[in-house]
Amino acid sequence: MSELSVGIDVGGTYAKIGLVNEKGDVLRSEQIPTDPSKGPAHFVRRAAAIVQAWKFKSVGLGLAGGVDAKTGTLLFVPNLKGWTGFSFKKAFEKSLGVTVIVDNDANVAVWGGYVVALKKKPRTVVGVTLGTGVGGGLIIDGRLHRGATGSAGEIGHLTLELDGPRCHCGRRGCLEAYAGTAGIQRLAREFMRRPPSPLTPKALADAALAGDRGARRVWDTVGARLGQGLANVILLLNPDAVLLLGGVARAGGLVLDPARRVFAAQPFREPFEKVRVSAPADRDWGVVGAALLSRERRG
Numbered sequence: 001m002s003e004l005s006v007g008i009d010v011g012g013t014y015a016k017i018g019l020v021n022e023k024g025d026v027l028r029s030e031q032i033p034t035d036p037s038k039g040p041a042h043f044v045r046r047a048a049a050i051v052q053a054w055k056f057k058s059v060g061l062g063l064a065g066g067v068d069a070k071t072g073t074l075l076f077v078p079n080l081k082g083w084t085g086f087s088f089k090k091a092f093e094k095s096l097g098v099t100v101i102v103d104n105d106a107n108v109a110v111w112g113g114y115v116v117a118l119k120k121k122p123r124t125v126v127g128v129t130l131g132t133g134v135g136g137g138l139i140i141d142g143r144l145h146r147g148a149t150g151s152a153g154e155i156g157h158l159t160l161e162l163d164g165p166r167c168h169c170g171r172r173g174c175l176e177a178y179a180g181t182a183g184i185q186r187l188a189r190e191f192m193r194r195p196p197s198p199l200t201p202k203a204l205a206d207a208a209l210a211g212d213r214g215a216r217r218v219w220d221t222v223g224a225r226l227g228q229g230l231a232n233v234i235l236l237l238n239p240d241a242v243l244l245l246g247g248v249a250r251a252g253g254l255v256l257d258p259a260r261r262v263f264a265a266q267p268f269r270e271p272f273e274k275v276r277v278s279a280p281a282d283r284d285w286g287v288v289g290a291a292l293l294s295r296e297r298r299g
């Protein structure tokens, strides 16, 4: 039992809480509404009340937004207004009496994939979380790279087209504006005569696999844009591996094949020939990774 940790993945609507072993298996899990309007202290009390009945050595928390991992404080959070400046690390440590780490949700998810799917073997890894948004995390020399202010790895907001479609961040032509859920839906409305309803990535993948040419074009575009964004990062970091996580990664070859075509067309051959791209089966990487990352820090 001493080898267990708790992972908490806090989204704008729900938070997932899991009890995780050293292999990354989720042994117990709960989901609670985040209720952002009730404030962060209220959230900590509710989450702590759930895990208090469990036995564990450390807690990891993943939050969408900017996080100061040292103090466990939120710097900015687009979907949790009023939660900034609050130290989740302090609050959870006080109520639970164990080591608590706090990090960006994409960072923890990528760490989970790195430990579980890649077994920590490659040293330099570019991780991408594909979901409503496009997040990223960088593993450099076997360690999570946070950068000077904790925001390293924001691959979703690399600019691919200066006058491209509008992104949630307010700028234009970001990778997320093509490969995030809203971007994929926009492409579907543009390319398909009768887009599926509800317009989910899963329905679009099914349509493409069933031979719908418009849906295929959607995925060709998403994959090519993803490949373009990754190519920039691969040129910069020359990673051993690229790890694609999240719902959209489930589209598999529909996304990976066009991305690989972009790689094959690159003039600098070696980094693209060497890099191994994998899209492991989807799971709660945020919960798993937060728990596993907290193991790294505990004494």
Ligand SMILES: [Zn+2]
Pocket (backbone or CB within 6 Å): 156, 157, 167, 168, 169, 170, 171, 174, 176, 177
């Ligand atoms: Zn953006």
